[in-house]
Amino acid sequence: MKKVTVLGAGSWGTALAMVLTENGHDTLIWSHREDQANEINERHTNEKYLPNIQLPEKLTATSDIKSAVEHGEILVFAVPTKAIREVAGQVMNYLDKKVLIVHVSKGIEPDTLKRISEILEETLDPRVVEDIVVLSGPSHAEEVVLHHPTTITAACANLRSAEKIQDLFMNHYFRVYTNTDVIGVELGGALKNVIALAAGISDGLNYGDNAKAALITRGLAEIARLGVRMGGNPFTFAGLTGMGDLIVTCTSVHSRNWKAGNMLGKGMKLDEVLENMGMVVEGVRTTKAAYQLAQKYDVSMPITTALYQVLFENKDPKDAVDELMHRLKKREIDYLQ
Ligand SMILES: NC(=O)C1=CN([C@@H]2O[C@H](COP(=O)(O)OP(=O)(O)OC[C@H]3O[C@@H](n4cnc5c(N)ncnc54)[C@H](OP(=O)(O)O)[C@@H]3O)[C@@H](O)[C@H]2O)C=CC1
Numbered sequence: 001m002k003k004v005t006v007l008g009a010g011s012w013g014t015a016l017a018m019v020l021t022e023n024g025h026d027t028l029i030w031s032h033r034e035d036q037a038n039e040i041n042e043r044h045t046n047e048k049y050l051p052n053i054q055l056p057e058k059l060t061a062t063s064d065i066k067s068a069v070e071h072g073e074i075l076v077f078a079v080p081t082k083a084i085r086e087v088a089g090q091v092m093n094y095l096d097k098k099v100l101i102v103h104v105s106k107g108i109e110p111d112t113l114k115r116i117s118e119i120l121e122e123t124l125d126p127r128v129v130e131d132i133v134v135l136s137g138p139s140h141a142e143e144v145v146l147h148h149p150t151t152i153t154a155a156c157a158n159l160r161s162a163e164k165i166q167d168l169f170m171n172h173y174f175r176v177y178t179n180t181d182v183i184g185v186e187l188g189g190a191l192k193n194v195i196a197l198a199a200g201i202s203d204g205l206n207y208g209d210n211a212k213a214a215l216i217t218r219g220l221a222e223i224a225r226l227g228v229r230m231g232g233n234p235f236t237f238a239g240l241t242g243m244g245d246l247i248v249t250c251t252s253v254h255s256r257n258w259k260a261g262n263m264l265g266k267g268m269k270l271d272e273v274l275e276n277m278g279m280v281v282e283g284v285r286t287t288k289a290a291y292q293l294a295q296k297y298d299v300s301m302p303i304t305t306a307l308y309q310v311l312f313e314n315k316d317p318k319d320a321v322d323e324l325m326h327r328l329k330k331r332e333i334d335y336l337q
Pocket residue numbers: 008009010011012013031032033049078079080081083086087104105106107139140141142278279280282
């Protein structure tokens with residue numbers, strides 16, 4: 001039995017805290033909102049993020065960051081990418097023992113172009129960090145809390161640390177693989193959200209299944225092209241955190257990125273869409289970061305570029321698709337040559 005703290009009580013943090021509690025670990029979840037911590041402690045629910053789900057009574061919550069940090073020998077960061085730096089800074093104020101860090105967020109910071117583990121490395125003192133492990137893969141919270149079979153990957157350059165996290169989370173409905181390719185795993189998890197937004201737009205325009213298959217396949221080509229240039233292992237992009245997560249996010253009714261794209265395709269404006277969602281849509285900020293990375297590494301990312309123009313330059317989605325279809329003739333397998 002381990003003492004684990006989950007930082008962030010949105011849909012994913014709460015679902016993972018449930019998995020950990022069910023696995024017999026002494027789990028504390030931290031919410032930055034006191035009313036939400038009270039709801040979890042008193043009613044054993046988190047209605048905003050996981051409606052109609054009864055949480056285990058043994059799962060406790062706090063809104064006090066100091067007690068949260070003191071509790072855990074393992075700290076799981078489960079806040080959106082834009083909050084990682086701030087929450088890591090708060091954690092650092094109280095961290096006086098060595099802990100194993102896990103993060104489950106899928107994004108890249110615009111402008112700094114840092115991956116989550118890089119932000120954590122920058123913010124947390126290495127003297128109190130045993131290792132940083134990323135947990136990522138095709139895993140919608142809504143299905144995990146129903147115990148539907150789910151597979152996911154724990155990645156760390158130090159395989160032993162990835163294996164510790166594999167042991168921590170693994171159970172009969174939650175199967176965890178290991179990988180040592182942190183760059184590939186983090187990039188796959190972040191960049192699939194960009195393509196899922198595009199797939200949602202395509203569905204919103206009623207372009208059908210051929211178009212969506214094209215976006216998934218050519219989306220993976222451009223994710224892998226950038227990812228390999230940045231040091232990821234090409235095989236990682238064909239695995240759970242690449243192809244696997246791309247499929248689930250482009251096709252699942254649960255995906256917030258797909259849903260947001262769908263509303264954009266139906267003609268809603270970005271501000272309106274984000275207001276409607278009430279949950280994080282990581283792909284919007286990641287599109288900006290991916291567009292900047294494509295320029296920095298001089299990698300062709302036509303779908304990402306088209307989406308960037310739709311989101312940030314007011315391009316009509318139909319015109320963006322039209323331009324994608326009128327690009328110069330290409331070979332299919334350019335990125336492997
Ligand atoms: N949902 C899923 O199925 C999966 C999500 N992920 C990833 O997990 C990460 C978290 O996503 P998810 O749980 O779904 O997001 P949600 O939108 O469901 O919840 C986000 C949570 O983070 C809290 N939060 C926001 N800003 C801060 C802050 N500055 N300090 C403290 N807490 C903050 C929110 O609080 P408030 O309510 O006050 O806004 C909310 O509790 C994302 O990167 C996502 O891509 C990965 C796999 C699956």
